[in-house]
Amino acid sequence: MKAFVNVNPRDLHHAATLLQQAHRDGRTAALAGGGSDVLGMMKDRLITPDLLVNLKAVKGLDQVAAGNSRSDTVTIGGLITLDALSRDATVRRMYPVLAEAAGSVATPQIRNVATLAGNVCQRPWCWYYRNGFTCFKNGGTTCYSASGENQFHAIFGGGPSYIVHPSDTAPALVALDARFRIAGPDGERTVPAAEFFTLPKENVARENVLKEDEVLAAVILPPAGRSVRSTYHKIMDREAWTHAVVSAAIVLDMDRDVCRRARVVLGGVAPIPWRLPEVEGMLAGRTITPALAAQAGEGAVAGARPLAKNAYKIPLTRAMVRRTLLALANA
């Protein structure tokens, strides 16, 4: 690792100011939440920051703040660990999709330190990027996966980069219509989860709207009524410790057998959490029968544009959406 200075900010505003200052001074800075991934990237010299801003020093952003009733929003600090998030009673009761997504990440050791914000903002795990190829994500002008080894790459939303977003919690948060609170040197702003993530054609170097001096502070979840049920289904190519080959975050608001409203968001298939509004529309107001679930599975892959080596994701996505929907509707 290149030598650097570790700084312990008092709060997120201080953290953002440090980032801003470093940027103005022509120095590079990086944020460390749990630190696992950022240190790995520094060891591999994918990034070589002069300044490492240690968010472990910031207190109070590791809580789940629930209101008094189910009709209140719930605010989750960005620095909550994935382990705590996956075990939190409120989250498990009201937002199982988020608890399950957090619990599906990597290993206990990583979940014990990894933060929600860090997971949401994780850089891609494309092997070209991680092996230091000078691709778009490493400041280059090429996506090596487009005509290279693209087994795990995007079937939706790709171009000019074909990475898939690596986060498990991100699809869950989009499916929950979360809002993201972002801290910057001049204060805070809030954006809907769905607008937080950006496609490569908007900004090929990054995966979200965070500016260089901004930090994801918290996520705000809308109230989840008793009629809402949700789940996260992650397909991996070993039984644990990999990113999703394909995943689905599904939230259903049910009126007995009838689905009032649905959110279906895929992971592992696109450079951002991939919401399926057509499928959601297909489900709204209807009973989720095997036939409708199959139709939703078909709808989920409509418009998919596979690369040379990832067409298998289409039948995989189709079957997973169908089966997860049915299982959730009948839960």
Next chain:
Amino acid sequence: MPRRISRRTFLEGASTAIAASAASPALVSPQPLDEARGARSEVEGQRTAATSVPRKTTITLTVNATRRTVDVDDHVTLVELLRDHLNLTGTKIGCDRGECGACTVLLDGRPVYSCSQLAVWAEGTSVQTVEGLARDGALSPLQQAFVDHDAPQCGFCTSGQLLAATALLAANPHPSTDEVKAALTGNLCRCSGYNHYVAATLAAAASQRSMQNAQNPQNTLNRERSTQGSQNAQPAVDLPTSGVSAGSAVRALSVVGRPTPRIDAVERVSGKAVYTGDIKLPGMLYARVLRSPHPHARIRSIDVSRARALPGVKAIVTHENCNVVWGAGSVAGGQQYNDEVKQITRQRRYAFNNPVRFAGEPVAAVAAVDRQVAEEALQRITVDYELLPFVLDHDDAIGSDVKIWPDGNVSLNNRNEAQPISQRRGDVDAGLKAADQVFEDRFTTAFVHNAQMEPRAAVAHWDGGKLTMYTPTGGIANCRADMARDLGIPPENVRVICQYMGGNFGNKNQNQDADLIAAVLARDAGAPVKLELSRKEDFVGVHGRWPTTQYYKVGVKNDGTLTAIHLRGYSGMGPYRKNTGAIGGVDVYRCPNVETVVYPVYTNRTVSGNFRGPEYPQGYFGIQSMMDHVAFRMKMDPVDFILRNMTRMFRDETPYTSYTLDQCIRRGVDAFEWKRKWREAGADRGPIRRGVGVAFVSFRSGLGRSSAVIRLDAKGRYTVHVGVTDVGAGAKTTMGLIAAEALDVPLSRVDVVWGDTDRCPYSVGESGSRTTIMTGDAVVAAARDLRRQIAEKGPPNAGAVLIASASPNPTLPGQVRNTFGAHFVDVEVDAELGRIRVVKYLAVHDCGRIINPLTATSQIKGGVLMGIGMALHEDLLYDRRSGAPLTAGFYGARLLTHRDAPEIDVLFLQSDDGYGPFGAKSMGEASKVPAVAAVANAVFNATGRRMKDLPITLDKVLA
């Protein structure tokens, strides 16, 4: 931009492990940007290293209940703090990337990867390491359970497994099996089948409960070694009835045959075992290797002047100033032990080669006062490459215009001839004509890495003309001979020491280039040198199993009898032939007409070499998938087909010393309930499809030369000197047990001295599944001599000793000695989601007399799991345009985790053919060899689709 990748791919290795206090300038970060702007010339490394000043921070934390205040550079990781600053080396670095779990410690009671946390972040925390588990000299119940269940094999991942399990039991005193697997799933192990960690953790939970009742902990670190393993860790041991062809039934012995914890198990569970990476010598320098990012390039020039000018750099070697030949690195015909062949080969491999022939090949090495300086020095080396065309696939290499060697791309044999490896008996054409049906098919297997948990490391120290090498090797004697030959010094001037090592599986028997590089740097610098490879360097810079393409043609009569087998095969060797490149497995079928023609082919990939049954797991996958398919097409139960066609004499002509293959299969069929479970292939129509598979093994178990010395002192203690190192299979304990039995004394009166060429006689080396037999035979012979001396002279008086030594070299006139086994597996395939789950596994083996059922069971289970991994996951993918590997490392290779491991049942038949120590036969490799085919055959039985290309990843299931 073809063939352009960042140099950092191979430099990241330079940044691993322990940090030091020097300035750490940017190493390669400007490269990608230069390249992106099209400014990158083929002259690499010409850039100014930005300087940045490391900052020291004073931190206070509690480590194992002791408050410590330390000054550390901000970039020092927690594991570096523990190992380098606090000398707590029980915490290991297996990958330095949070991909393996060897560095797991408890941070405020919770398991974390200490490689992935900064030391400064641990300010004010409480850290527990493996050294803090024992209390007042007493092992924790969990440590004791690990000892009793043989949880530590090589021991390198043990501390991490222990701490993860410790945290689980603290939070959940009554875990279920699934909860244990979930809690330990962040800890990889390469030796085991994972089952015994789970069993040990559950047993510790039970003993903790009973101890809470009794309030009376009794285990002590130095207690008398237990000779009783726990009951549930014992395998079923079956004693077949006596019969001439099956060998004699074994008679019970007093020490041998009882489940016995390893004699060094306590060291392995308490962090006291010293591995090569834990060695620190006064004045020791740290080395780093610069590796080629290009798969094939001529080095026009190397400029090291700027590196040499860096303060703290003590030695730099490149192909220009180091012409050391690495004899074991490329030996035509795979004759690793044949010095004559090493002399005559035209395809000599040097420690540093020009041209470089694979991405990851060493180009230069630096020794410096610390790792940071060594890392910076690499950055300052300028290499001017002339890029050459390259070829990645063995299928393309024959007939390619790319010439990796002037002789062409078919590897030369030991007579420097470009000939395939051939075997012929009978007349295959006639056999095919005589067949009622002829089947043809093609199978391919992937490059898979040994992936032992301990990455390669070497410490070299010269004292005058004498070299001492600390290195992880399974063959100290071979390593010494190799080092002496390669460096041109007498063998007696080389001492090789290996007290503990973290797994072998075939890549640590002879010397490796890391040993030579460390030795040359140490000689040039006049100081001890430590070289540690990163995990990625270990994956690309050492070797793995050769990938193959196998074309079979099989003739069969309508009654299922084979009439002909033809194999044409191609093996990808990388650019150096480090082993044979053979494809084995046809020999296990009885057939009058056989022809095999296998071409070992050069490619510009990472080198292929020894890996657990070098040519067999891939060959067995091919031939036993092929035969499984023939049985299917002939509408036969595959077991019936095997019983009809399996080997009965070696190559149908030489009798085996004993033969129990039929018994292994029949016992397995009964225990597995094969007849009940086996159905037509693809019988399930729903998404979840169940199937069963079978494969069998007949594997070499030959005799050979090895040596042992046993000393008896006046106190009645016996000291056995054997040149084993114990790669994880338990050789120290095995030798102790054999000695105790042969001397007719309890194991507690026997000490074993191992792993040091100055203190131990020749041993064959822990490869080829030979140590128990060959070195064990030597121990028996030495013990016999010692007993004769005692009978003649009486026991030694005070101050005197009796010494006996033996170097037997037994032979088998007119016979072949093999070990036999059969594997049976249940799988469940989710045809819609592509998931393959191994539900249940049964391995039946006759490995002759089982010396130690506890460690033997671990060996078999570990081989099985490795076979499952090879069948379903492991591969090394390359980018085809740059020739650079993409999936080096544990994450990329998708090594199996706790959650992937099925319950593996092991059933030993035991027979005594009158050879080997008490009738012991080989087992280490035979346990893996049939597993790949068994899994693949089960997938076929489940789905009705024959998987012909390894690994069987989910995209192939869904295709």
